[in-house]
Amino acid sequence: MNRMSGIAVPGRGAAGLFTQWNRRAVFGWVGLLLLAHATDTPYLINAMARFVIYGLAAVSLDLVLGYGALISFGHAMFFGLGGYVVAIITFHAVEAGPLFGWAGSTQALVVWPIALACCALLGWGVGYLALRTSGVQFIMITLAFGQMVYFILVSLQVYGGDDGLMMSQRSQLPGIDLADPVSFYYVSLAVLALWTLFCVKLVNSRYGMVLQALRQSERRAVNLGVAPMSYRLSAFVISAVGTGMAGILWANYAELVTPDMAAWTKSGELMAIVILGGVGTLLGPIAGAAVFLGLEQALSAWTEHWMFIMGPILVLVVLAGKHGLFGYWLGKRHG
Amino acid sequence: MDSAAMEEVLLDVRGLRKSFGAVAATQNVDLTVRAGEIHALIGPNGAGKSTLITQICGEIRPDAGQIHLAGRDVTALPAYERARRGLGRSFQITQLCLEYTAIENVMLSLTVGPRTIFSIWSDPRRDAGLAERAQAWLERVGLADRADVPAADMAHGERRQLELAVALAREPRLLLLDEPMAGMGPEESARMTRLLAGMRERYGILLVEHDMDAVFALADRVSVLVYGKLIFTGSCDEVRQHPEVRSAYLGDAAC
Numbered sequence: 306m307n308r309m310s311g312i313a314v315p316g317r318g319a320a321g322l323f324t325q326w327n328r329r330a331v332f333g334w335v336g337l338l339l340l341a342h343a344t345d346t347p348y349l350i351n352a353m354a355r356f357v358i359y360g361l362a363a364v365s366l367d368l369v370l371g372y373g374a375l376i377s378f379g380h381a382m383f384f385g386l387g388g389y390v391v392a393i394i395t396f397h398a399v400e401a402g403p404l405f406g407w408a409g410s411t412q413a414l415v416v417w418p419i420a421l422a423c424c425a426l427l428g429w430g431v432g433y434l435a436l437r438t439s440g441v442q443f444i445m446i447t448l449a450f451g452q453m454v455y456f457i458l459v460s461l462q463v464y465g466g467d468d469g470l471m472m473s474q475r476s477q478l479p480g481i482d483l484a485d486p487v488s489f490y491y492v493s494l495a496v497l498a499l500w501t502l503f504c505v506k507l508v509n510s511r512y513g514m515v516l517q518a519l520r521q522s523e524r525r526a527v528n529l530g531v532a533p534m535s536y537r538l539s540a541f542v543i544s545a546v547g548t549g550m551a552g553i554l555w556a557n558y559a560e561l562v563t564p565d566m567a568a569w570t571k572s573g574e575l576m577a578i579v580i581l582g583g584v585g586t587l588l589g590p591i592a593g594a595a596v597f598l599g600l601e602q603a604l605s606a607w608t609e610h611w612m613f614i615m616g617p618i619l620v621l622v623v624l625a626g627k628h629g630l631f632g633y634w635l636g637k638r639h640g
Numbered sequence: 641m642d643s644a645a646m647e648e649v650l651l652d653v654r655g656l657r658k659s660f661g662a663v664a665a666t667q668n669v670d671l672t673v674r675a676g677e678i679h680a681l682i683g684p685n686g687a688g689k690s691t692l693i694t695q696i697c698g699e700i701r702p703d704a705g706q707i708h709l710a711g712r713d714v715t716a717l718p719a720y721e722r723a724r725r726g727l728g729r730s731f732q733i734t735q736l737c738l739e740y741t742a743i744e745n746v747m748l749s750l751t752v753g754p755r756t757i758f759s760i761w762s763d764p765r766r767d768a769g770l771a772e773r774a775q776a777w778l779e780r781v782g783l784a785d786r787a788d789v790p791a792a793d794m795a796h797g798e799r800r801q802l803e804l805a806v807a808l809a810r811e812p813r814l815l816l817l818d819e820p821m822a823g824m825g826p827e828e829s830a831r832m833t834r835l836l837a838g839m840r841e842r843y844g845i846l847l848v849e850h851d852m853d854a855v856f857a858l859a860d861r862v863s864v865l866v867y868g869k870l871i872f873t874g875s876c877d878e879v880r881q882h883p884e885v886r887s888a889y890l891g892d893a894a895c
Contacts, residue, residue, distance in 0.1 A: 506760070506761055506763075507760050509763045509765070510759055510760045510761055510762055510763060510764075511751050511756050511759035511760075511762060511764050512756060512757055512758070512759055512760045513760075514744075514747075514748055514751065514764055515748065515751075515752060515756055515757070517737070517739070517740075518737045518740070518748050521736075521737035521738055521739055521740070522735045522736060522737055522738075524699070524731065524735045525731070525735035525736060525737065525806070526748075526752075527699075527719045527720050527723065528697060528719060528720075528723050528727075528728070528729050528731075528735075529723060529748065529749055529752045529806075529810060530720050530723035530724040530752055530753070530754070530810075531720055531723075531752055531756075532718075532720045533720075535757055536757060539757065
């Protein structure tokens with residue numbers, strides 16, 4: 306049955322891109338693993354860890370940006386919150402006294418879920434309010450909430466205020482030493498791989514089909530019985546959790562959290578990474594993170610005005626096609 | 641059609657009013673659609689047909705009046721709740737997921753339910769049973785060989801056919817069809833007319849249409865809307881004879 310094979314491998318649409326990309330993606334993953342393994346330079350391992358963490362945040366942002374068409378300009382708030390929750394609990398466990406009567410913990414399996422739950426809760430609250438609007442209002446409301454979180458973090462004098470909060474030690478995982486840069490990189494990479502797999506499954510599921518239908522024609526979807534709010538809010542919360550996970554990893558990587566993690570410039574950076582890599586492609590933003598961080602690294606070594614060059618590059622990529630680097634990789638037929 | 645089925649009133653609109661500033665778009669409209677009936681709504685451009693349809697499906701709220709769907713008052717319910725209670729519609733301006741292929745559009749219609757939101761793991765595109773059901777609907781509207789064409793690449797007439805397949809696939813009890821033949825060629829239009837005639841007993845249909853051939857071929861009852869007021873409801877023969885209707889809308893040439 307010719308027809309059935311045509312359905313199993315949909316030729317078009319963002320979801321259909323994965324089938325062709327799967328093999329290359331697997332090669333990409335294996336390449337990354339080997340690269341980390343083959344090198345003993347801490348510099349490269351650290352650069353790779355940064356890229357993986359930003360990739361995780363970018364994939365999460367792409368879920369709402371690309372598949373829900375929800376242009377969140379405040380996503381760094383989840384990045385910041387995830388990091389701060391881990392740093393604060395560690396701070397109480399190691400240095401300061403109990404927090405709300407709890408001694409605190411340095412166990413990743415205890416602290417990380419708490420941080421993720423906080424991000425989910427914030428995502429639910431912000432999403433619930435912001436999703437009552439759409440378009441430019443949605444952008445402005447998410448931006449406003451992001452800035453609120455930023456200024457709250459700045460005002461937390463106990464936790465360092467403007468200067469941020471040092472983490473005296475990384476979280477502890479049973480059997481894995483996160484203090485070792487290579488192990489930490491592998492853990493981050495595993496998180497990124499699992500999360501990306503989950504997101505790919507999600508957008509190709511019935512849920513994802515409806516979420517994308519809402520983006521393409523809200524009137525049609527509603528008249529099929531779809532309640533737009535529940536789909537968009539759940540996508541927003543899932544995205545917040547993923548971005549929060551990136552924040553958790555970042556706090557552990559840098560062993561320092563600062564309010565900058567939640568600033569609007571960080572939200573803009575994440576958005577730039579997604580656009581650079583390809584909106585609505587999930588795998589593209591990972592490539593976007595690699596190119597963005599690589600360029601930032603290379604250009605800032607050359608000149609402190611590196612944004613002068615980065616800006617035009619972003620403009621060029623946006624003008625070249627809506628699928629970004631990802632679309633370029635696949636060739637013109639998907640542009 | 642047995643008389644028991646004809647008795648059941650699927651849609652009951654009572655005293656509906658809607659104004660936009662000084663323009664009274666809907667003025668005290670009473671309207672019923674029974675099970676198995678095709679009730680055509682005609683009227684000149686700007687008569688308020690689309691405004692009435694959008695109030696029935698719940699996209700805009702009336703200023704006054706009630707809408708009952710299968711005996712339940714749905715006036716306060718949002719559009720998606722009404723859809724879940726068996727109200728389907730096609731749009732005057734085609735509303736499709738343009739990035740999806742024809743069959744994906746129909747699959748979407750077949751797959752959406754109150755619990756779809758929890759279905760985050762199964763890929764509907766790999767569901768052979770779902771694909772088969774969707775393909776059957778495409779065949780019914782004459783798009784069997786266009787299953788894998790993205791809606792964006794389809795011709796206008798094809799999109800109208802697909803729109804109908806998407807609306808029908810959910811098996812709604814009441815269908816609001818807003819000018820389904822608009823922009824179709826005579827051949828496609830005749831096919832649609834045959835399709836609707838063949839399925840009339842499965843739905844109650846409120847049909848807004850300018851193609852009078854289709855209306856007279858299909859409608860059990862015809863209502864005429866002029867400046868937001870229903871000036872007449874009756875059979876096709878009665879509407880042809882009605883002097884006020886002739887002057888307001890049909891013109892002598894149409895009879």
